Structures are given as structure tokens and as C-alpha cells.
Amino acid sequence: MKDFQNYHPSPPSSTQSNPPQAGGLVDGQGRRISYLRLAITDRCNLRCQYCRPEKGVSFIPHQEILRFEELGRLVAVFCALGINKVRVTGGEPFSRRGCLPFLTRLRKIDGVQHLHITTNGVKTSRYLNELSSIGLNGMNVSLDTLDQKRFWKITRRNYLEAVLQTVHGALAQGIPLKINSVVLEDTRDDEIIQLAGLARDFPITLRFIERMPFSGTMRSEKLENGNLLRRLKRIFPAIEECTATLPTTARIFALPGYKGTLGLIQGYSRLFCETCNKVRITPTGMLKTCLYDNGALDLKSMLRTGAGDHEIREAVVACIHNRFKNGHEAERFSNRETEPSMAMIGG
């Protein structure tokens, strides 16, 4: 793999080809963009029912996926524009060979102050030592139930033990850990209580997430809007909301006697767009300025038609300036018949 940390498309030092952007990256609503979610693959070793169908999953052809050099170059360009937090996502990032060396090199890019990963935890336990040694700033593990049968029903795979091995391994390594649990229409209260037990016993944040319309299938049933908070308050009447440090996607709650905290991500209600500080790059190099848009800039074409870093920067700045004001507006303009799969976006 080419060492993109020393990748200089033009003059020797990256700061010359990527001089820091005065004032950082700010959108038309005055929101500062400092967080990049980078999806490095659409492949995954699970088949979660709310993310993609069981059958007929067509994966993106390899040549259409951004190469690690291209991903690295884009991270350097975005960091020069003011990005300081990078989250590597997928599909499942560890489904792509070379994920760990890529993370190691990302760590060395000027401007990457916070390096995080979102994983389903199935294979991750084997990389924990290295992830700890590169100083990973945080890991989000997706885990929707601790019930074996339900795990099979939701993910269509039998990997609960492997995921728990990653959770306990990350805790043992002291890697800051959050668990993301999508609450589905048929999620039972006892499952929510069991999951919350992890935040009672360990210093983690267990975040319950509203189901969002990214299942890779035809748009189906009406999704819940705002009921999840009421449900959590019914199950945990003693929860106290903590003052969140903005920008944040999650509302955080404390409970007496808990070592950790509970969180709520209202990704469908979209109540936090006012302080949204993130953009996404999909596995095919599409810049999404909002989870709900259809993609705003084809970075892969720019990379593969010889655009210089300066041109890419200008296009990104212009694109972000025209960002939708919130996820509802973005969805309105998306006019989608079918729901894209979350694995093609990166969450």
C-alpha cells in the first residue's frame, strides 16, 4: 500500500498542497464541520434486517470502491479544511483487508486529532491490542440485543459470543467504548433492560437508536417518531438527563448506581440537526453533507480524473456551504422510492 501520509500530489510538504483553511469548514447555516465519517466498504459479515435484505444483496464492485490511497488523500484534504475527528465505518470496516494498517496510517495524518471506529464486533477482538497501541480514541460497537435467539433473528447470523468478546476485550484494553443498539418495532422491554445492564456494570455509554429508513428495501412501515424517549422513561423512571457537550447526536442519561450512562439517538426524529458537525464519504467516494441526502459531490470522479487537492477543496467548501438545513429538508429533496442500505452510507 502506498504510504499516503507522505503522499504529495504536487509540492513536497502536505501543508503546502493542503494549507489549513482559514476559519475552518462552515456551512450556510453557520454550523462548523469538524467530523468526517469515512465508510471504507459496503461489505459486512452480518445481515441486519433493518440494514439490508437477506437475499439479493449486490455488493459494490471492487474497482468502484475508493482505494486506501484515495481515502488517505481525502482525509488529508478534509483535515486541512478543518476536520479533526475521523470515524471509520462500513458496512463492517474489518470486512475489508488492510483496515488495521489503514487506521494506523490515518493516525499519522496532520489534523486527525480524534480517530474512532464503528464496528459490529464480530472480528474486532483479534485487533484490540493493535487498536489500543495506535491510541484509538473510541470504538462504537453495534449490538441490538443480548438474547441469543433475537440476535439470530435480527442479524441472521450466530455471532453474539464473538461480539461480547470484543466488548469485554475493549473494556480490558481501556478503549473508550460506546454500544449502539437499534430499537426495533419488536424489541422487548426485557431486552432493553438487559442491554442497559452493561452500562450498570461497566463505564460505557449504551445508546438506544431510533430505527431509520435505510434498510435497502422498498419504503415500508411508518417509523416511530419520538416514542423511544417516552419508552425509556417508562422503563427507567429514575433516569436523569445530563447536560450534553455540543455538538452531539446523542442525549445522555445517568441512572443511580450505574458505572456508565444511557444514550438516546433520535436519528429519525432528527432533533439535533441544528448543531450537526458531520459529513460522510461513502465507499464509492460520494460526499454526503447529510445522512438523508442523495449525495452531494462525486469525489471519486474528481480523484480519478486528476483533480488537484486545491480543486477538491474548493468543490468541498462550495458543496458544504449549500448543505440542507436539516435531515427533514434533505429527505424531502431526496425523493426516494426505496430506502438505501445503511451499509452503502456508513451510518
Ligand code: SF4
Ligand atoms: S439528519 Fe442530517 S443534518 Fe441532521 S444531524 Fe443527521 S446528518 Fe446532520
